[in-house]
Amino acid sequence: MARAAPSGDTRPGDQVEITRGACRPARFLRAVRAALVRVRDAPGAVLRDYRSHHTAPTSTLVHTPHPYARALGLLAVTLLGAWLGLLIVGSIHVPVGPMDTRMTLRPSLTGGTKINVSPLGALELRSHYAPIRLDVDVDRLNPVRSRALLDHPERFSGLQAEVTRDVTRGTGTLAFRSCVAVVSGATALGLAVYRRPRRALAAGGLALALLASSGAAAYATWNPRSVLEPKFSGLLSSAPSVVGTARNIVSEFNVYQKELARLVTNVTKLYEATSTLPAYEPDPTTIRVLHVSDIHLNPGAWQIIRSLVGQYKIDVIVDTGDTMDHGSAAENAFLDPVGGLGAPYVWVRGNHDSRTTQKYLAARRNVTVLDDGRVVRVAGLRIAGVGDPQFTPDRSVVAAGDPAERTAGGRLADSLRTQRLAGTPVDLALAHNPVAVAEADGLAPLALAGHIHHRENRTLPQGTRLMIEGSTGGGGLRAVQGRKPAPVQASVLYLDRRTRRLQAWDEITLGGLGLSRAEVSRHLPRENLPGATPSGTAPSSATPSGPTPPGTTPPPSPGRTAASPSVTTPSNTPSATPSTSPSETAR
Secondary structure: OOOOOOOOOOOHHHHHHHHHHHHHHHHHHHHHHHHHHHHHHHHHHHHHHHHHHHOOOHHHHOOOOOHHHHHHHHHHHHHHHHHHHHHHHOEEEEEEOOEEEEEEEEEOOOOOEEEEEOOOEEEEEOOOOOOEEEEEEEEEEOHHHHHHHHHOHHHHHHHHHHHHHHHHHHHHHHHHHHHHHHHHHHHHHHHHHHOOHHHHHHHHHHHHHHHHHHHHHHHHOOOHHHHHOOEEEEHHHHOHHHHOOHHHHHHOOOOHHHHHHHHHHHHHHHHHOOOOOOOOOOOOOEEEEEEEOOOOOOOHHHHHHHHHHHHHOOOEEEEOOOOOOOOOHHHHHHHHHHHHOOOOEEEEOOOOOOHHHHHHHHOOOOEEEEOOOEEEEEOOEEEEEOOOOOOOOOOOOOOOOHHHHHHHHHHHHHHHHHHHHOOOOOOEEEOOOHHHHHHHOOOOOEEEEOOOOOOEEEEOOOOOEEEEOOOOOOOHHHHHHOOOOOOEEEEEEEEEOOOOOEEEEEEEEEOOOOOOOEEEEEEOEHHHOOOOOOHHHOOOOOOOOOOOOOOOOOOOOOOEOOOOOOOOOOOOOOOOOOOOOOOOOOO
């Protein structure tokens, strides 16, 4: 019987199967271990893969901006942050006398001080030149303090010191708060933009340096006399008594604090009168002359002139011509209101006024027509004038230009010399064209003209002040043909009644057709500014006597003070007529 093969007698294939079965657990363990390693390293691998696909090369990652660009960026951030700081927290509430006010510093290209007296209007002073402006808003009149002040008038004597203390305290507090505001605003914005404390602190430091330099510029250019020449808007434009009469300005108010106290006092009275403006009190030592010109058939001019005569208590109206447009007889009815304007009317012919116009006006009540150097005495003033020798609407006559004007001015000058030799010198010389009246240089203290439709004020070589008025008719009915209406302009001249010397003048500007702008600016001759010899101290016979004789020292020529800043009521601001040469006689 055959025996089975021993168990150890196995085939090679069977041995391999056994070995493979024994290795399977170890291989499984290694696979699990490798999977765990891959799971552990997966985040790092993903991050490395992302960086390899989304990160720019090292050479393009680093970019250093230009130093100038960095400086400009820092400056822009500083200015914006400082402005935001001033806008948000840069104002304070300060009691000034009987009023509660709010003081604010604002960025500005021209500087100055703006005082808002709601609802009466506003006034602006050219107090300093710096990139910051001081805004003072009168919020309300404190009823307790104002009633105590009015019940005890003797306290007005100490109002100056009180106002000075209040303003000094308020400006000091405002300066400190403004420093905090600009530094905080610039630092906060710098931190938000750069996210680096060092750059943010640099922005704050730069803002503080800019504010300090602006304050130094304001201090260096501070002009306390600016309050003598304010510009008003709103209802205040019709209240020149807020700053006093011309003589009071010259003789009484030569210190800024005194003027500020006067303003506070008068504004208090205005509020107590329920915003009713007080009447303008005439100064018995002042002659008030209303200078108008170039009405050009604008019927609205008569109402304006009548209003100014009543408001300013005008003694005499001086019209330097071009009242008409074509000079025809059909236009004569336009002149009928002249006799009822409330003051004597002195008139010289313009190049748009015919002989027919002149004859018609000469027959009107309360009207004085001057021509060929004729001299009259009106309202205590000796006035001489000459009519324009050219009538430009008549196209059949060729205009002779400036030579004809100088010839007419020569006749005026001859008359002035004759009057001076007779011991009756002339106070005002009138002509329509500035070229003609310039021939009176040295023979009269004041020469008035029109013709060019915008204001000019200058001192001629021999000392005569030439005052050229704009168009009181806003360019007349022809103004509707232009794109922008011209302003209506007139001036009030204040002359000393004894010496007949110019003390001050107000320039009045109203909006043209369809506009509501109103502006009044006060001006003083240089000799009437505080510290100079007042014109009232001159002898009563003081009049210009022509060129200075050899061997004598000529007196200082009066000069026009700098024009005050203007504040206007909200409206479309009109543009003045384009500047033209006086030789253009076809106006």
